[in-house]
Amino acid sequence: MIKVHNLKKQIASVNALDGLSFSAENGTITGLLGPNGAGKTTCLRTVFGLLQADQGYAEIDGIKVHEDPMAAKQQLGLFPDPCGLYERLTPREYIQFYAQLSGMDKSQAQTATDKVIEQLKMADIADRRCQGFSQGQRMKTALAQAIVHQPRNIILDEPTRGLDVMSTRVLRELLLMLKAQGHCVLFSSHVMQEVAALCDHVVVMAKGKVVAQGTPQQLCEQTGKASLEEAFIALIGSDEGIAA
Numbered sequence: 338m339i340k341v342h343n344l345k346k347q348i349a350s351v352n353a354l355d356g357l358s359f360s361a362e363n364g365t366i367t368g369l370l371g372p373n374g375a376g377k378t379t380c381l382r383t384v385f386g387l388l389q390a391d392q393g394y395a396e397i398d399g400i401k402v403h404e405d406p407m408a409a410k411q412q413l414g415l416f417p418d419p420c421g422l423y424e425r426l427t428p429r430e431y432i433q434f435y436a437q438l439s440g441m442d443k444s445q446a447q448t449a450t451d452k453v454i455e456q457l458k459m460a461d462i463a464d465r466r467c468q469g470f471s472q473g474q475r476m477k478t479a480l481a482q483a484i485v486h487q488p489r490n491i492i493l494d495e496p497t498r499g500l501d502v503m504s505t506r507v508l509r510e511l512l513l514m515l516k517a518q519g520h521c522v523l524f525s526s527h528v529m530q531e532v533a534a535l536c537d538h539v540v541v542m543a544k545g546k547v548v549a550q551g552t553p554q555q556l557c558e559q560t561g562k563a564s565l566e567e568a569f570i571a572l573i574g575s576d577e578g579i580a581a
């Protein structure tokens with residue numbers, strides 16, 4: 338479970354986070370939806386401990402990130418940019434390398450790697466070099482790296498940015514699988530369709546604040562609108578920086 342409490346962060350002259358609070362539960366996909374510049378990336382960076390808030394704090398499974406960043410990170414996987422794989426390694430070598438970086442010895446890392454290869458159903462590509470992989474295969478490998486230490490919580494910043502339809506579908510299926518396995522999945526997006534299709538809980542944010550939150554249906558009911566897109570426009574007052 339990921340919680341943020343009253344996060345405030347000023348960057349240069351901008352209040353990137355301005356009293357942001359919400360929770361993302363286990364077994365649930367939570368979407369952070371907001372226009373460009375809303376503060377989504379700043380929020381996720383703070384959750385991962387890459388940025389320190391001026392006020393407020395983030396909590397991973399009850400561990401305050403600023404008090405014990407290492408313990409918090411053990412419970413957290415960060416989905417990396419799938420373009421940045423080491424081309425000369427196979428997924429098995431790549432995942433095992435990251436498992437060892439997270440503190441496992443060689444034999445623990447081998448076991449954890451076998452487990453995640455099975456979990457993400459990627460045995461067919463596990464021993465091929467990443468060079469020449471399709472986007473979907475890259476995505477599986479990147480996600481495997483992020484979850485090899487079996488964190489309960491996974492965060493993804495605009496994971497489908499630049500992906501084609503097939504790769505987006507692969508990622509969707511992977512996220513639904515993680516949800517079914519009881520993980521807490523938190524991702525940011527400004528793509529309305531993706532959020533509507535995937536999320537159990539949507540946190541609509543603008544200017545560093547939560548504007549509204551609930552299931553897509555609750556957001557439609559709150560605003561009296563028929564679609565999430567219309568609800569979003571009613572809540573934000575504009576559709577600037579949002580993709581259908």
Ligand SMILES: Nc1ncnc2c1ncn2[C@@H]1O[C@H](COP(=O)(O)OP(=O)(O)OP(=O)(O)O)[C@@H](O)[C@H]1O
Pocket residue numbers: 348349351352353371372373374375376377378379380527
């Ligand atoms: N390093 C920085 N220097 C200056 N301003 C910054 C910096 N990082 C973030 N900001 C500002 O903080 C605000 C929030 O940025 P953030 O990247 O968190 O938004 P976002 O919701 O992720 O946007 P997008 O959807 O465009 O990626 C923006 O106004 C942005 O310009």
